[in-house]
Amino acid sequence: MRIIFFGSDDLGIPGLEALLENNYEVIGIITSPDKPKGRGLKVLPNPIKEKAEKLFLKIFQPVDPNDREFITLLKELKPDLGVLISYGKILKKELIEIFEKGIINIHFSLLPKYRGAAPIQRALMNGEKETGLSAFLLNEKLDAGPIICQEKIEIKEEDNYGSLKEKLKELSKNFLIKAIKKYLNNEPVIYQDDKLATYAPKIKKEERKINWEKGKEDIFNQIRALSPIPGAYTFFRNEQLIILKSEISLKEVNDLPLLPCGGILILNKGLYVKCGNSFLRIKELKPSGKKIISDLDFINGYRIKTGDAFNN
Known part of the structure:
Protein backbone atom coordinates (compact mmCIF):
# COMPACT_ATOMS: atom_id res chain seq x y z
CA MET A 1 0.00 0.00 0.00
CA ARG A 2 1.83 3.06 -1.32
CA ILE A 3 0.62 6.12 0.62
CA ILE A 4 1.20 9.83 0.12
CA PHE A 5 0.54 12.01 3.18
CA PHE A 6 -0.79 15.59 2.93
CA GLY A 7 -0.40 17.89 5.95
CA SER A 8 0.99 21.24 7.03
CA ASP A 9 0.68 21.63 10.80
CA ASP A 10 1.03 19.72 14.05
CA LEU A 11 -2.48 18.25 13.84
CA GLY A 12 -1.13 15.79 11.28
CA ILE A 13 1.88 14.52 13.22
CA PRO A 14 0.10 11.73 15.19
CA GLY A 15 -1.46 10.43 11.96
CA LEU A 16 1.86 10.36 10.15
CA GLU A 17 3.46 8.56 13.09
CA ALA A 18 0.60 6.03 13.12
CA LEU A 19 1.10 5.17 9.45
CA LEU A 20 4.78 4.44 9.97
CA GLU A 21 4.26 2.55 13.25
CA ASN A 22 1.74 0.32 11.50
CA ASN A 23 4.17 -0.40 8.65
CA TYR A 24 2.36 1.45 5.89
CA GLU A 25 4.65 2.52 3.07
CA VAL A 26 4.72 6.33 3.04
CA ILE A 27 6.30 7.23 -0.31
CA GLY A 28 6.01 11.00 0.02
CA ILE A 29 4.92 13.98 2.08
CA ILE A 30 3.09 16.90 0.46
CA THR A 31 3.16 20.01 2.61
CA SER A 32 2.96 23.79 2.26
CA PRO A 33 6.01 25.87 1.28
CA ASP A 34 8.20 27.35 4.01
CA LYS A 35 6.99 30.74 5.25
CA PRO A 36 8.56 33.62 7.21
CA LYS A 37 7.69 33.37 10.91
CA GLY A 38 8.25 35.32 14.10
CA ARG A 39 9.41 38.88 14.65
CA GLY A 40 12.49 38.36 12.54
CA LEU A 41 10.42 36.84 9.71
CA LYS A 42 12.90 34.01 9.41
CA VAL A 43 11.86 31.39 6.85
CA LEU A 44 11.15 28.18 8.78
CA PRO A 45 9.70 24.76 7.92
CA ASN A 46 6.26 23.78 9.20
CA PRO A 47 5.90 20.97 11.82
CA ILE A 48 5.11 18.30 9.22
CA LYS A 49 8.20 19.10 7.18
CA GLU A 50 10.35 19.06 10.32
CA LYS A 51 8.97 15.64 11.24
CA ALA A 52 9.38 14.28 7.70
CA GLU A 53 13.01 15.44 7.55
CA LYS A 54 13.79 13.57 10.79
CA LEU A 55 12.21 10.46 9.31
CA PHE A 56 14.08 10.85 5.98
CA LEU A 57 10.84 10.92 3.99
CA LYS A 58 10.57 12.40 0.51
CA ILE A 59 9.07 15.90 0.74
CA PHE A 60 7.16 17.95 -1.84
CA GLN A 61 6.20 21.58 -1.25
CA PRO A 62 4.17 22.75 -4.26
CA VAL A 63 2.78 26.29 -4.26
CA ASP A 64 -0.19 24.82 -6.11
CA PRO A 65 -0.69 21.05 -5.74
CA ASN A 66 -3.16 21.13 -8.63
CA ASP A 67 -0.52 22.36 -11.07
CA ARG A 68 -0.31 20.04 -14.10
CA GLU A 69 3.44 19.54 -13.82
CA PHE A 70 3.12 18.51 -10.19
CA ILE A 71 0.25 16.15 -11.00
CA THR A 72 2.43 14.52 -13.68
CA LEU A 73 5.16 14.08 -11.07
CA LEU A 74 2.75 12.43 -8.65
CA LYS A 75 1.47 10.03 -11.30
CA GLU A 76 4.99 8.70 -11.70
CA LEU A 77 5.00 7.71 -8.01
CA LYS A 78 1.94 5.46 -8.58
CA PRO A 79 0.34 6.02 -5.15
CA ASP A 80 -2.46 3.73 -4.00
CA LEU A 81 -3.94 5.88 -1.24
CA GLY A 82 -3.70 9.44 0.02
CA VAL A 83 -4.10 10.55 3.64
CA LEU A 84 -4.83 14.21 4.32
CA ILE A 85 -4.82 15.88 7.74
CA SER A 86 -4.92 19.68 8.00
CA TYR A 87 -3.15 20.39 4.70
CA GLY A 88 -4.79 23.76 4.06
CA LYS A 89 -5.37 23.58 0.29
CA ILE A 90 -8.29 22.40 -1.83
CA LEU A 91 -7.45 19.44 -4.08
CA LYS A 92 -9.10 19.22 -7.50
CA LYS A 93 -10.59 16.16 -9.19
CA GLU A 94 -7.60 15.55 -11.49
CA LEU A 95 -5.24 15.25 -8.53
CA ILE A 96 -7.62 13.11 -6.43
CA GLU A 97 -8.07 10.64 -9.29
CA ILE A 98 -4.32 9.85 -9.31
CA PHE A 99 -4.91 7.77 -6.21
CA GLU A 100 -6.32 4.34 -7.06
CA LYS A 101 -8.19 4.12 -3.75
CA GLY A 102 -8.79 7.84 -3.28
CA ILE A 103 -7.76 10.12 -0.41
CA ILE A 104 -8.87 9.73 3.21
CA ASN A 105 -9.28 13.06 5.02
CA ILE A 106 -9.34 13.31 8.83
CA HIS A 107 -11.43 16.32 9.88
CA PHE A 108 -11.64 17.67 13.42
CA SER A 109 -15.42 17.86 13.80
CA LEU A 110 -18.50 15.65 13.55
CA LEU A 111 -19.37 16.26 9.92
CA PRO A 112 -21.48 17.64 8.36
CA LYS A 113 -21.18 20.16 11.21
CA TYR A 114 -18.25 22.59 11.07
CA ARG A 115 -16.89 22.09 7.59
CA GLY A 116 -13.91 24.36 7.01
CA ALA A 117 -10.66 25.63 8.47
CA ALA A 118 -11.47 26.27 12.15
CA PRO A 119 -13.75 23.48 13.43
CA ILE A 120 -12.24 23.25 16.92
CA GLN A 121 -12.47 26.99 17.63
CA ARG A 122 -15.98 27.29 16.19
CA ALA A 123 -17.33 24.38 18.25
CA LEU A 124 -16.02 26.05 21.42
CA MET A 125 -17.23 29.48 20.37
CA ASN A 126 -20.74 28.11 19.86
CA GLY A 127 -20.81 26.38 23.23
CA GLU A 128 -21.01 22.83 21.85
CA LYS A 129 -21.04 20.01 24.42
CA GLU A 130 -19.37 17.45 22.15
CA THR A 131 -17.18 17.25 19.08
CA GLY A 132 -14.95 14.62 17.54
CA LEU A 133 -13.22 13.28 14.44
CA SER A 134 -14.56 12.36 11.02
CA ALA A 135 -12.78 10.24 8.43
CA PHE A 136 -14.18 10.75 4.95
CA LEU A 137 -13.30 10.27 1.30
CA LEU A 138 -12.09 13.48 -0.25
CA ASN A 139 -13.95 15.04 -3.17
CA GLU A 140 -13.87 18.51 -4.73
CA LYS A 141 -16.45 19.96 -2.35
CA LEU A 142 -15.36 21.35 1.01
CA ASP A 143 -15.34 18.54 3.61
CA ALA A 144 -18.39 17.00 1.95
CA GLY A 145 -17.30 13.46 0.96
CA PRO A 146 -18.82 10.21 2.21
CA ILE A 147 -17.99 9.41 5.84
CA ILE A 148 -16.03 6.26 6.68
CA CYS A 149 -16.31 6.57 10.47
CA GLN A 150 -16.56 9.08 13.32
CA GLU A 151 -15.58 9.26 16.98
CA LYS A 152 -17.07 11.60 19.59
CA ILE A 153 -15.57 13.25 22.66
CA GLU A 154 -17.10 15.46 25.33
CA ILE A 155 -16.24 19.15 25.46
CA LYS A 156 -15.75 20.02 29.12
CA GLU A 157 -16.35 23.46 30.58
CA GLU A 158 -12.65 23.79 31.42
CA ASP A 159 -11.56 22.99 27.85
CA ASN A 160 -10.06 25.67 25.65
CA TYR A 161 -8.71 25.56 22.11
CA GLY A 162 -5.30 24.31 23.27
CA SER A 163 -6.60 21.48 25.47
CA LEU A 164 -9.31 20.32 23.06
CA LYS A 165 -6.88 20.34 20.14
CA GLU A 166 -4.47 18.10 22.10
CA LYS A 167 -7.26 15.66 23.01
CA LEU A 168 -8.31 15.37 19.37
CA LYS A 169 -4.71 15.00 18.21
CA GLU A 170 -4.18 12.11 20.63
CA LEU A 171 -7.42 10.49 19.48
CA SER A 172 -6.50 10.86 15.81
CA LYS A 173 -3.61 8.39 15.91
CA ASN A 174 -5.59 5.18 16.38
CA PHE A 175 -8.62 6.67 14.64
CA LEU A 176 -6.76 7.02 11.33
CA ILE A 177 -5.66 3.37 11.36
CA LYS A 178 -9.21 2.27 12.19
CA ALA A 179 -10.55 4.37 9.30
CA ILE A 180 -8.07 2.92 6.79
CA LYS A 181 -8.92 -0.64 7.81
CA LYS A 182 -12.67 0.00 7.57
CA TYR A 183 -12.27 1.56 4.15
CA LEU A 184 -10.01 -1.15 2.73
CA ASN A 185 -12.45 -3.78 4.06
CA ASN A 186 -15.15 -2.12 1.94
CA GLU A 187 -17.36 -1.31 4.91
CA PRO A 188 -20.33 0.91 3.93
CA VAL A 189 -19.86 4.68 4.00
CA ILE A 190 -22.41 7.30 5.07
CA TYR A 191 -23.22 10.07 2.61
CA GLN A 192 -23.43 13.52 4.17
CA ASP A 193 -26.68 15.48 4.16
CA ASP A 194 -25.71 18.92 2.88
CA LYS A 195 -28.87 20.37 4.45
CA LEU A 196 -27.37 19.69 7.88
CA ALA A 197 -24.00 21.27 7.06
CA THR A 198 -22.59 24.14 9.09
CA TYR A 199 -19.32 25.94 8.43
CA ALA A 200 -16.21 26.88 10.37
CA PRO A 201 -14.34 29.67 8.54
CA LYS A 202 -10.98 30.96 9.73
CA ILE A 203 -11.05 33.27 12.74
CA LYS A 204 -11.01 36.92 11.65
Whole structure:
Protein backbone atom coordinates (compact mmCIF):
# COMPACT_ATOMS: atom_id res chain seq x y z
CA MET A 1 0.00 0.00 0.00
CA ARG A 2 1.83 3.06 -1.32
CA ILE A 3 0.62 6.12 0.62
CA ILE A 4 1.20 9.83 0.12
CA PHE A 5 0.54 12.01 3.18
CA PHE A 6 -0.79 15.59 2.93
CA GLY A 7 -0.40 17.89 5.95
CA SER A 8 0.99 21.24 7.03
CA ASP A 9 0.68 21.63 10.80
CA ASP A 10 1.03 19.72 14.05
CA LEU A 11 -2.48 18.25 13.84
CA GLY A 12 -1.13 15.79 11.28
CA ILE A 13 1.88 14.52 13.22
CA PRO A 14 0.10 11.73 15.19
CA GLY A 15 -1.46 10.43 11.96
CA LEU A 16 1.86 10.36 10.15
CA GLU A 17 3.46 8.56 13.09
CA ALA A 18 0.60 6.03 13.12
CA LEU A 19 1.10 5.17 9.45
CA LEU A 20 4.78 4.44 9.97
CA GLU A 21 4.26 2.55 13.25
CA ASN A 22 1.74 0.32 11.50
CA ASN A 23 4.17 -0.40 8.65
CA TYR A 24 2.36 1.45 5.89
CA GLU A 25 4.65 2.52 3.07
CA VAL A 26 4.72 6.33 3.04
CA ILE A 27 6.30 7.23 -0.31
CA GLY A 28 6.01 11.00 0.02
CA ILE A 29 4.92 13.98 2.08
CA ILE A 30 3.09 16.90 0.46
CA THR A 31 3.16 20.01 2.61
CA SER A 32 2.96 23.79 2.26
CA PRO A 33 6.01 25.87 1.28
CA ASP A 34 8.20 27.35 4.01
CA LYS A 35 6.99 30.74 5.25
CA PRO A 36 8.56 33.62 7.21
CA LYS A 37 7.69 33.37 10.91
CA GLY A 38 8.25 35.32 14.10
CA ARG A 39 9.41 38.88 14.65
CA GLY A 40 12.49 38.36 12.54
CA LEU A 41 10.42 36.84 9.71
CA LYS A 42 12.90 34.01 9.41
CA VAL A 43 11.86 31.39 6.85
CA LEU A 44 11.15 28.18 8.78
CA PRO A 45 9.70 24.76 7.92
CA ASN A 46 6.26 23.78 9.20
CA PRO A 47 5.90 20.97 11.82
CA ILE A 48 5.11 18.30 9.22
CA LYS A 49 8.20 19.10 7.18
CA GLU A 50 10.35 19.06 10.32
CA LYS A 51 8.97 15.64 11.24
CA ALA A 52 9.38 14.28 7.70
CA GLU A 53 13.01 15.44 7.55
CA LYS A 54 13.79 13.57 10.79
CA LEU A 55 12.21 10.46 9.31
CA PHE A 56 14.08 10.85 5.98
CA LEU A 57 10.84 10.92 3.99
CA LYS A 58 10.57 12.40 0.51
CA ILE A 59 9.07 15.90 0.74
CA PHE A 60 7.16 17.95 -1.84
CA GLN A 61 6.20 21.58 -1.25
CA PRO A 62 4.17 22.75 -4.26
CA VAL A 63 2.78 26.29 -4.26
CA ASP A 64 -0.19 24.82 -6.11
CA PRO A 65 -0.69 21.05 -5.74
CA ASN A 66 -3.16 21.13 -8.63
CA ASP A 67 -0.52 22.36 -11.07
CA ARG A 68 -0.31 20.04 -14.10
CA GLU A 69 3.44 19.54 -13.82
CA PHE A 70 3.12 18.51 -10.19
CA ILE A 71 0.25 16.15 -11.00
CA THR A 72 2.43 14.52 -13.68
CA LEU A 73 5.16 14.08 -11.07
CA LEU A 74 2.75 12.43 -8.65
CA LYS A 75 1.47 10.03 -11.30
CA GLU A 76 4.99 8.70 -11.70
CA LEU A 77 5.00 7.71 -8.01
CA LYS A 78 1.94 5.46 -8.58
CA PRO A 79 0.34 6.02 -5.15
CA ASP A 80 -2.46 3.73 -4.00
CA LEU A 81 -3.94 5.88 -1.24
CA GLY A 82 -3.70 9.44 0.02
CA VAL A 83 -4.10 10.55 3.64
CA LEU A 84 -4.83 14.21 4.32
CA ILE A 85 -4.82 15.88 7.74
CA SER A 86 -4.92 19.68 8.00
CA TYR A 87 -3.15 20.39 4.70
CA GLY A 88 -4.79 23.76 4.06
CA LYS A 89 -5.37 23.58 0.29
CA ILE A 90 -8.29 22.40 -1.83
CA LEU A 91 -7.45 19.44 -4.08
CA LYS A 92 -9.10 19.22 -7.50
CA LYS A 93 -10.59 16.16 -9.19
CA GLU A 94 -7.60 15.55 -11.49
CA LEU A 95 -5.24 15.25 -8.53
CA ILE A 96 -7.62 13.11 -6.43
CA GLU A 97 -8.07 10.64 -9.29
CA ILE A 98 -4.32 9.85 -9.31
CA PHE A 99 -4.91 7.77 -6.21
CA GLU A 100 -6.32 4.34 -7.06
CA LYS A 101 -8.19 4.12 -3.75
CA GLY A 102 -8.79 7.84 -3.28
CA ILE A 103 -7.76 10.12 -0.41
CA ILE A 104 -8.87 9.73 3.21
CA ASN A 105 -9.28 13.06 5.02
CA ILE A 106 -9.34 13.31 8.83
CA HIS A 107 -11.43 16.32 9.88
CA PHE A 108 -11.64 17.67 13.42
CA SER A 109 -15.42 17.86 13.80
CA LEU A 110 -18.50 15.65 13.55
CA LEU A 111 -19.37 16.26 9.92
CA PRO A 112 -21.48 17.64 8.36
CA LYS A 113 -21.18 20.16 11.21
CA TYR A 114 -18.25 22.59 11.07
CA ARG A 115 -16.89 22.09 7.59
CA GLY A 116 -13.91 24.36 7.01
CA ALA A 117 -10.66 25.63 8.47
CA ALA A 118 -11.47 26.27 12.15
CA PRO A 119 -13.75 23.48 13.43
CA ILE A 120 -12.24 23.25 16.92
CA GLN A 121 -12.47 26.99 17.63
CA ARG A 122 -15.98 27.29 16.19
CA ALA A 123 -17.33 24.38 18.25
CA LEU A 124 -16.02 26.05 21.42
CA MET A 125 -17.23 29.48 20.37
CA ASN A 126 -20.74 28.11 19.86
CA GLY A 127 -20.81 26.38 23.23
CA GLU A 128 -21.01 22.83 21.85
CA LYS A 129 -21.04 20.01 24.42
CA GLU A 130 -19.37 17.45 22.15
CA THR A 131 -17.18 17.25 19.08
CA GLY A 132 -14.95 14.62 17.54
CA LEU A 133 -13.22 13.28 14.44
CA SER A 134 -14.56 12.36 11.02
CA ALA A 135 -12.78 10.24 8.43
CA PHE A 136 -14.18 10.75 4.95
CA LEU A 137 -13.30 10.27 1.30
CA LEU A 138 -12.09 13.48 -0.25
CA ASN A 139 -13.95 15.04 -3.17
CA GLU A 140 -13.87 18.51 -4.73
CA LYS A 141 -16.45 19.96 -2.35
CA LEU A 142 -15.36 21.35 1.01
CA ASP A 143 -15.34 18.54 3.61
CA ALA A 144 -18.39 17.00 1.95
CA GLY A 145 -17.30 13.46 0.96
CA PRO A 146 -18.82 10.21 2.21
CA ILE A 147 -17.99 9.41 5.84
CA ILE A 148 -16.03 6.26 6.68
CA CYS A 149 -16.31 6.57 10.47
CA GLN A 150 -16.56 9.08 13.32
CA GLU A 151 -15.58 9.26 16.98
CA LYS A 152 -17.07 11.60 19.59
CA ILE A 153 -15.57 13.25 22.66
CA GLU A 154 -17.10 15.46 25.33
CA ILE A 155 -16.24 19.15 25.46
CA LYS A 156 -15.75 20.02 29.12
CA GLU A 157 -16.35 23.46 30.58
CA GLU A 158 -12.65 23.79 31.42
CA ASP A 159 -11.56 22.99 27.85
CA ASN A 160 -10.06 25.67 25.65
CA TYR A 161 -8.71 25.56 22.11
CA GLY A 162 -5.30 24.31 23.27
CA SER A 163 -6.60 21.48 25.47
CA LEU A 164 -9.31 20.32 23.06
CA LYS A 165 -6.88 20.34 20.14
CA GLU A 166 -4.47 18.10 22.10
CA LYS A 167 -7.26 15.66 23.01
CA LEU A 168 -8.31 15.37 19.37
CA LYS A 169 -4.71 15.00 18.21
CA GLU A 170 -4.18 12.11 20.63
CA LEU A 171 -7.42 10.49 19.48
CA SER A 172 -6.50 10.86 15.81
CA LYS A 173 -3.61 8.39 15.91
CA ASN A 174 -5.59 5.18 16.38
CA PHE A 175 -8.62 6.67 14.64
CA LEU A 176 -6.76 7.02 11.33
CA ILE A 177 -5.66 3.37 11.36
CA LYS A 178 -9.21 2.27 12.19
CA ALA A 179 -10.55 4.37 9.30
CA ILE A 180 -8.07 2.92 6.79
CA LYS A 181 -8.92 -0.64 7.81
CA LYS A 182 -12.67 0.00 7.57
CA TYR A 183 -12.27 1.56 4.15
CA LEU A 184 -10.01 -1.15 2.73
CA ASN A 185 -12.45 -3.78 4.06
CA ASN A 186 -15.15 -2.12 1.94
CA GLU A 187 -17.36 -1.31 4.91
CA PRO A 188 -20.33 0.91 3.93
CA VAL A 189 -19.86 4.68 4.00
CA ILE A 190 -22.41 7.30 5.07
CA TYR A 191 -23.22 10.07 2.61
CA GLN A 192 -23.43 13.52 4.17
CA ASP A 193 -26.68 15.48 4.16
CA ASP A 194 -25.71 18.92 2.88
CA LYS A 195 -28.87 20.37 4.45
CA LEU A 196 -27.37 19.69 7.88
CA ALA A 197 -24.00 21.27 7.06
CA THR A 198 -22.59 24.14 9.09
CA TYR A 199 -19.32 25.94 8.43
CA ALA A 200 -16.21 26.88 10.37
CA PRO A 201 -14.34 29.67 8.54
CA LYS A 202 -10.98 30.96 9.73
CA ILE A 203 -11.05 33.27 12.74
CA LYS A 204 -11.01 36.92 11.65
CA LYS A 205 -9.04 39.53 13.55
CA GLU A 206 -12.18 41.47 14.48
CA GLU A 207 -13.66 38.35 16.12
CA ARG A 208 -10.93 38.45 18.74
CA LYS A 209 -12.11 41.73 20.31
CA ILE A 210 -14.38 41.27 23.32
CA ASN A 211 -17.70 43.13 23.35
CA TRP A 212 -18.63 43.33 27.02
CA GLU A 213 -22.25 44.06 26.12
CA LYS A 214 -22.68 40.41 25.11
CA GLY A 215 -23.82 37.77 27.60
CA LYS A 216 -21.26 36.23 29.93
CA GLU A 217 -21.71 32.79 28.32
CA ASP A 218 -20.86 34.14 24.86
CA ILE A 219 -17.77 35.95 26.15
CA PHE A 220 -16.66 32.88 28.14
CA ASN A 221 -16.89 30.76 24.97
CA GLN A 222 -15.08 33.39 22.90
CA ILE A 223 -12.19 33.50 25.39
CA ARG A 224 -11.68 29.74 25.55
CA ALA A 225 -12.10 29.28 21.78
CA LEU A 226 -9.17 31.66 21.24
CA SER A 227 -6.92 30.51 24.10
CA PRO A 228 -3.97 30.19 24.18
CA ILE A 229 -3.72 31.55 20.61
CA PRO A 230 -4.51 33.93 19.03
CA GLY A 231 -6.20 35.29 22.18
CA ALA A 232 -9.36 37.29 22.80
CA TYR A 233 -8.54 40.85 23.79
CA THR A 234 -9.86 44.03 25.32
CA PHE A 235 -8.31 47.40 26.17
CA PHE A 236 -7.35 48.74 29.57
CA ARG A 237 -5.80 52.17 30.08
CA ASN A 238 -5.34 52.40 26.29
CA GLU A 239 -3.30 49.19 26.09
CA GLN A 240 -4.33 45.86 24.58
CA LEU A 241 -4.93 43.15 27.15
CA ILE A 242 -5.34 39.50 26.14
CA ILE A 243 -7.79 37.49 28.25
CA LEU A 244 -6.83 33.80 28.39
CA LYS A 245 -9.07 32.25 31.03
CA SER A 246 -12.42 33.09 32.56
CA GLU A 247 -15.07 31.52 34.77
CA ILE A 248 -18.84 31.82 34.52
CA SER A 249 -19.87 30.97 38.07
CA LEU A 250 -20.60 33.84 40.44
CA LYS A 251 -22.68 33.06 43.49
CA GLU A 252 -25.53 35.44 44.14
CA VAL A 253 -24.22 38.39 46.08
CA ASN A 254 -26.41 41.15 47.45
CA ASP A 255 -25.76 44.84 46.91
CA LEU A 256 -23.52 44.54 43.86
CA PRO A 257 -22.62 47.98 42.50
CA LEU A 258 -24.29 49.24 39.34
CA LEU A 259 -21.56 49.17 36.71
CA PRO A 260 -21.55 49.72 32.93
CA CYS A 261 -20.61 46.86 30.61
CA GLY A 262 -16.85 46.40 30.91
CA GLY A 263 -16.89 47.73 34.47
CA ILE A 264 -14.64 45.94 36.96
CA LEU A 265 -15.75 44.49 40.29
CA ILE A 266 -13.19 43.35 42.88
CA LEU A 267 -14.77 40.68 45.06
CA ASN A 268 -12.96 38.35 47.48
CA LYS A 269 -9.65 39.10 45.70
CA GLY A 270 -11.17 38.08 42.37
CA LEU A 271 -11.53 40.14 39.18
CA TYR A 272 -15.06 40.29 37.75
CA VAL A 273 -16.22 42.19 34.69
CA LYS A 274 -19.77 43.36 34.02
CA CYS A 275 -21.21 41.79 30.88
CA GLY A 276 -24.59 42.25 29.24
CA ASN A 277 -26.38 39.92 31.63
CA SER A 278 -24.12 39.38 34.67
CA PHE A 279 -20.50 39.29 35.81
CA LEU A 280 -17.72 37.11 34.35
CA ARG A 281 -14.65 36.27 36.41
CA ILE A 282 -11.35 36.81 34.64
CA LYS A 283 -8.65 34.39 35.84
CA GLU A 284 -5.66 34.79 33.49
CA LEU A 285 -4.52 37.80 31.48
CA LYS A 286 -1.58 38.84 29.36
CA PRO A 287 -0.75 42.55 29.26
CA SER A 288 0.84 43.75 26.04
CA GLY A 289 4.50 42.68 25.84
CA LYS A 290 4.40 40.95 29.23
CA LYS A 291 3.98 37.45 30.63
CA ILE A 292 0.72 35.75 31.59
CA ILE A 293 -0.53 36.72 35.06
CA SER A 294 -3.37 35.76 37.38
CA ASP A 295 -6.28 38.06 38.18
CA LEU A 296 -4.85 38.70 41.67
CA ASP A 297 -1.46 39.67 40.23
CA PHE A 298 -3.24 41.99 37.81
CA ILE A 299 -5.26 43.58 40.64
CA ASN A 300 -2.15 44.15 42.75
CA GLY A 301 0.23 45.11 39.96
CA TYR A 302 -2.10 47.62 38.33
CA ARG A 303 -3.78 48.76 41.56
CA ILE A 304 -7.21 47.84 40.22
CA LYS A 305 -10.29 48.92 42.14
CA THR A 306 -14.02 48.45 41.69
CA GLY A 307 -15.27 50.95 39.14
CA ASP A 308 -12.27 50.71 36.81
CA ALA A 309 -13.26 49.44 33.37
CA PHE A 310 -12.20 47.56 30.27
CA ASN A 311 -13.06 49.40 27.08
CA ASN A 312 -15.41 47.99 24.45
